Amino acid sequence: xxxxxxxxxxxxxxxxxxxxxxxxxxxxxxxxxxxxxxxxxxxxxxxxxxxxxxxxxxxxxxxxxxxxxxxxxxxxxxxxxxxxxxxxxxxxxxxxxxxxxxxxxxxxxxxxxxxxxxxxxxxxxxxxxxxxxxxxxxxxxxxxxxxxxxxxxxxxxxxxxxxxxxxxxxxxxxxxxxxxxxxxxxxxxxxxxxxxxxxxxxxxxxxxxxxxxxxxxxxxxxxxxxxxxxxxxxxxxxxxxxxxxxxxxxxxxxxxxxxxxxxxxxxxxxxxxxxxxxxxxxxxxxxxxxxxxxxxxxxxxxxxxxxxxxxxxxxxxxxxxxxxxxxxxxxxxxxxxxxxxxxxxxxxxxxxxxxxxxxxxxxxxxxxxxxxxxxxxxxxxxxxxxxxxxxxxxxxxxxxxxxxxxxxxxxxxxxxxxxxxxxxxxxxxxxxxxxxxxxxxxxxxxxxxxxxxxxxxxxxxxxxxxxxxxxxxxxxxxxx
Amino acid sequence: xxxxxxxxxxxxxxxxxxxxxxxxxxxxxxxxxxxxxxxxxxxxxxxxxxxxxxxxxxxxxxxxxxxxxxxxxxxxxxxxxxxxxxxxxxxxxxxxxxxxxxxxxxxxxxxxxxxxxxxxxxxxxxxxxxxxxxxxxxxxxxxxxxxxxxxxxxxxxxxxxxxxxxxxxxxxxxxxxxxxxxxxxxxxxxxxxxxxxxxxxxxxxxxxxxxxxxxxxxxxxxxxxxxxxxxxxxxxxxxxxxxxxxxxxxxxxxxxxxxxxxxxxxxxxxxxxxxxxxxxxxxxxxxxxxxxxxxxxxxxxxxxxxxxxxxxxxxxxxxxxxxxxxxxxxxxxxxxxxxxxxxxxxxxxxxxxxxxxxxxxxxxxxxxxxxxxxxxxxxxxxxxxxxxxxxxxxxxxxxxxxxxxxxxxxxxxxxxxxxxxxxxxxxxxxxxxxxxxxxxxxxxxxxxxxxxxxxxxxxxxxxxxxxxxxxxxxxxxxxx
Numbered sequence: 024x025x026x027x028x029x030x031x032x033x034x035x036x037x038x039x040x041x042x043x044x045x046x047x048x049x050x051x052x053x054x055x056x057x058x059x060x061x062x063x064x065x066x067x068x069x070x071x072x073x074x075x076x077x078x079x080x081x082x083x084x085x086x087x088x089x090x091x092x093x094x095x096x097x098x099x100x101x102x103x104x105x106x107x108x109x110x111x112x113x114x115x116x117x118x119x120x121x122x123x124x125x126x127x128x129x130x131x132x133x134x135x136x137x138x139x140x141x142x143x144x145x146x147x148x149x150x151x152x153x154x155x156x157x158x159x160x161x162x163x164x165x166x167x168x169x170x171x172x173x174x175x176x177x178x179x180x181x182x183x184x185x186x187x188x189x190x191x192x193x194x195x196x197x198x199x200x201x202x203x204x205x206x207x208x209x210x211x212x213x214x215x216x217x218x219x220x221x222x223x224x225x226x227x228x229x230x231x232x233x234x235x236x237x238x239x240x241x242x243x244x245x246x247x248x249x250x251x252x253x254x255x256x257x258x259x260x261x262x263x264x265x266x267x268x269x270x271x272x273x274x275x276x277x278x279x280x281x282x283x284x285x286x287x288x289x290x291x292x293x294x295x296x297x298x299x300x301x302x303x304x305x306x307x308x309x310x311x312x313x314x315x316x317x318x319x320x321x322x323x324x325x326x327x328x329x330x331x332x333x334x335x336x337x338x339x340x341x342x343x344x345x346x347x348x349x350x351x352x353x354x355x356x357x358x359x360x361x362x363x364x365x366x367x368x369x370x371x372x373x374x375x376x377x378x379x380x381x382x383x384x385x386x387x388x389x390x391x392x393x394x395x396x397x398x399x400x401x402x403x404x405x406x407x408x409x410x411x412x413x414x415x416x417x418x419x420x421x422x423x424x425x426x427x428x429x430x431x432x433x434x435x436x437x438x439x440x441x442x443x444x445x446x447x448x449x450x451x452x453x454x455x456x457x458x459x460x461x462x463x464x465x466x467x468x469x470x471x472x473x474x475x476x477x478x479x480x481x482x483x484x485x486x487x488x489x490x491x492x493x494x495x496x497x498x499x500x501x502x503x
Numbered sequence: 504x505x506x507x508x509x510x511x512x513x514x515x516x517x518x519x520x521x522x523x524x525x526x527x528x529x530x531x532x533x534x535x536x537x538x539x540x541x542x543x544x545x546x547x548x549x550x551x552x553x554x555x556x557x558x559x560x561x562x563x564x565x566x567x568x569x570x571x572x573x574x575x576x577x578x579x580x581x582x583x584x585x586x587x588x589x590x591x592x593x594x595x596x597x598x599x600x601x602x603x604x605x606x607x608x609x610x611x612x613x614x615x616x617x618x619x620x621x622x623x624x625x626x627x628x629x630x631x632x633x634x635x636x637x638x639x640x641x642x643x644x645x646x647x648x649x650x651x652x653x654x655x656x657x658x659x660x661x662x663x664x665x666x667x668x669x670x671x672x673x674x675x676x677x678x679x680x681x682x683x684x685x686x687x688x689x690x691x692x693x694x695x696x697x698x699x700x701x702x703x704x705x706x707x708x709x710x711x712x713x714x715x716x717x718x719x720x721x722x723x724x725x726x727x728x729x730x731x732x733x734x735x736x737x738x739x740x741x742x743x744x745x746x747x748x749x750x751x752x753x754x755x756x757x758x759x760x761x762x763x764x765x766x767x768x769x770x771x772x773x774x775x776x777x778x779x780x781x782x783x784x785x786x787x788x789x790x791x792x793x794x795x796x797x798x799x800x801x802x803x804x805x806x807x808x809x810x811x812x813x814x815x816x817x818x819x820x821x822x823x824x825x826x827x828x829x830x831x832x833x834x835x836x837x838x839x840x841x842x843x844x845x846x847x848x849x850x851x852x853x854x855x856x857x858x859x860x861x862x863x864x865x866x867x868x869x870x871x872x873x874x875x876x877x878x879x880x881x882x883x884x885x886x887x888x889x890x891x892x893x894x895x896x897x898x899x900x901x902x903x904x905x906x907x908x909x910x911x912x913x914x915x916x917x918x919x920x921x922x923x924x925x926x927x928x929x930x931x932x933x934x935x936x937x938x939x940x941x942x943x944x945x946x947x948x949x950x951x952x953x954x955x956x957x958x959x960x961x962x963x964x965x966x967x968x969x970x971x972x973x974x975x976x977x978x979x980x981x982x983x
Contacts, residue, residue, distance in 0.1 A: 092774020127704035131847030138658040152656040176632040176830035178618040216856035224607035244854040294572020350656035367611030374724040376696035
């Protein structure tokens with residue numbers, strides 16, 4: 024380390040001092056008060072000698088600092104530290120001194136949409152990636168990169184890559200009976216982002232909206248952002264109680280529903296209610312957002328026909344995600360909307376975050392077009408179905424102790440119900456179980472009568488061990 | 504094509520009919536009215552014979568359709584089409600019948616944040632990717648994929664990958680004098696998304712906010728989403744007129760500024776105003792969002808010191824993007840915030856769209872840590888600097904005709920000013936030029952006295968040809 028002669032300027036810890044180093048050290052010294060306001064600096068000649076740099080470089084650094092107002096020149100007298108520079112004191116910043124808005128506090132205090140860092144029984148309602156053909160995917164990605172060329176680096180259409188929109192339309196027609204055109208498909212990063220954009224587009228501040236009760240918490244968060252007046256509508260074993268909605272808020276602007284496999288109860292919406300819901304929307308000019316979030320994972324029978332295909336008046340917006348069926352970091356979801364909504368949604372998307380990167384879209388369209396997706400979905404249906412069977416097998420003894428569940432043979436989670444749910448959850452926490460209460464998903468904390476077992480991302484042994492731990496906890500709560 | 508005997512059911516165009524085909528055709532026939540409500544269906548035995556499928560399969564398909572309510576069974580009488588199924592008529596949906604909200608209409612009608620599909624002179628204020636080391640990037644990506652393993656497929660921290668947050672903190676300390684900790688960095692998909700989250704977190708509905716006038720339109724869109732009361736504050740050759748803001752809205756909650764290189768005028772905020780702005784924020788407990796969107800591209804002198812490093816009270820939030828310095832589809836931006844804001848922002852992020860995929864973050868952190876980013880920035884500084892010099896060279900003759908521009912030697916666009924700007928723009932459109940008016944960026948359409956030449960993404964020949972076409976158009980408007 025070398026000290027400059029004259030000792031006015033701080034040392035620079037480098038064998039060869041560059042202009043950037045000199046600039047940084049001088050600015051830092053001014054900012055932290057080492058060089059206080061009014062202090063005279065050495066001549067550029069002296070600086071050049073001290074730091075073994077050229078006088079020209081010293082001159083350039085001084086000129087920059089003068090330009091920025093850190094230094095001042097008095098002709099004939101020399102260069103001085105500007106008196107107007109505040110001294111930095113960055114410590115002592117407390118959370119209390121940080122004025123977050125009321126809205127911000129309300130939204131940001133909820134970690135409901137945050138996924139767990141570590142998967143444990145039963146916090147894992149997510150995709151299992153152990154069997155995902157990752158090598159094959161990387162090969163497809165390399166091919167997509169070759170095909171896109173430098174197009175992979177540039178802007179992509181905010182509506183989605185044409186190849187992906189077409190692949191999604193074909194997939195939906197084949198596997199969900201949603202006979203839409205590619206031009207009706209708009210790609211998003213996630214269902215959550217799609218909900219956000221849809222609610223911003225379709226709702227004004229304080230518009231009433233039907234929300235299933237209990238509900239998917241992401242939808243609640245997106246509606247809260249949009250400033251909607253949330254009207255909770257109860258769910259029973261046939262799904263949303265449409266008649267309750269009609270009674271409580273007939274003039275709602277929109278209804279958010281998960282008709283194939285209600286989140287979190289698992290109920291399927293009955294045809295009668297489907298028809299009533301669509302009738303209401305047509306009559307009132309309201310929207311229905313149909314979130315078909317895990318329709319791919321039905322282990323028995325055909326998936327139920329979506330609302331979209333029952334709706335003659337185009338009041339239903341269909342929403343699906345690929346991040347649950349491919350892998351979670353894929354970040355691809357889509358909506359099917361009437362064509363006049365496509366351009367407005369694309370404009371909104373550019374105002375939210377721009378567009379989805381083209382490479383992942385191109386890779387996914389190859390994955391779909393070459394038939395890998397149906398193959399993988401079929402494979403995973405077996406994997407999840409086996410986990411579900413193992414779970415239910417281990418839980419069998421609870422059935423005789425008053426616990427109930429709907430065996431709808433679908434999805435990546437199971438809801439088990441009993442009046443002692445909250446007590447069992449508290450006891451099971453000691454065994455490392457991470458259980459959600461049904462009441463966490465309700466509009467009001469009512470009776471705690473259900474536990475959500477999210478098993479999708481766990482391995483089969485974790486599922487079984489977790490179920491055994493749950494049964495043991497239940498026995499401690501209610502000794503036989 | 505085979506027709507079933509009995510002719511009740513529609514034909515299926517397949518050599519071997521599967522259950523899925525049968526299900527789809529029957530459901531489709533019910534939905535489109537081919538099979539009207541009340542119609543009796545053939546027995547499953549007849550169906551099996553007609554379609555050459557097993558009777559068991561036909562039975563399964565019927566049961567599914569009964570489950571879903573498309574069909575009904577009358578014991579001893581047979582199976583009937585349900586009378587409650589509506590007939591689809593999807594045509595005739597007009598834009599007028601689609602109730603978009605007022606807010607939605609206001610936001611979605613603006614394509615201001617949408618990038619052009621085809622780059623022309625001068626609509627291209629974006630990164631030039633022609634020299635980007637795409638092959639090298641793909642190698643880094645393959646390495647990142649190996650290092651992440653299946654972690655590449657799963658959830659990532661909504662705050663950003665630790666390796667990328669650390670790389671960004673190092674980069675900012677070295678190149679911008681922003682001496683922050685990795686724990687203060689939060690990663691987003693884009694500056695736009697970061698602004699969206701910041702405004703949602705920090706602002707309540709109708710909070711007054713200073714916005715530069717003219718301004719970056721993305722910031723205006725994000726403030727509009729947040730429901731802020733926008734207070735336009737004029738910009739002159741020294742940047743934001745802080746005194747105007749103090750006079751008009753001393754109690755504003757936040758100020759959005761681009762102090763290094765004001766968008767779109769290019770002015771640098773003077774030190775005196777920087778100090779006044781920071782003083783105001785400290786006194787009032789207001790926030791300053793400092794958008795340092797293209798600070799990397801300064802062609803002469805050192806970049807100006809950011810507001811962040813002048814601020815002793817942590818009122819400044821620093822915002823930067825990597826999509827301008829690496830490539831546009833990278834979709835990575837970041838903010839530097841006081842630590843108590845990190846978790847609230849992460850929660851908000853999960854409610855907006857989840858998280859940024861880990862693979863691109865890991866690749867970018869390798870690109871930064873191995874020194875490729877500074878090398879590439881240096882290279883591109885020369886490339887953009889040469890384009891800028893070519894542009895200004897071609898425009899030289901306009902200077903003698905009353906046109907002015909600030910030669911601040913930075914950025915990816917140039918603002919040229921003259922009272923005839925709107926007229927010249929209209930004439931130049933015939934030559935294929937795509938020019939933005941300065942007034943497009945103003946809070947109110949005033950006098951049209953400037954043209955924005957966005958050249959970043961153009962090749963040098965396009966820049967020169969575009970400039971020559973502009974000069975020719977100007978001559979037609981004002982003959983010598």
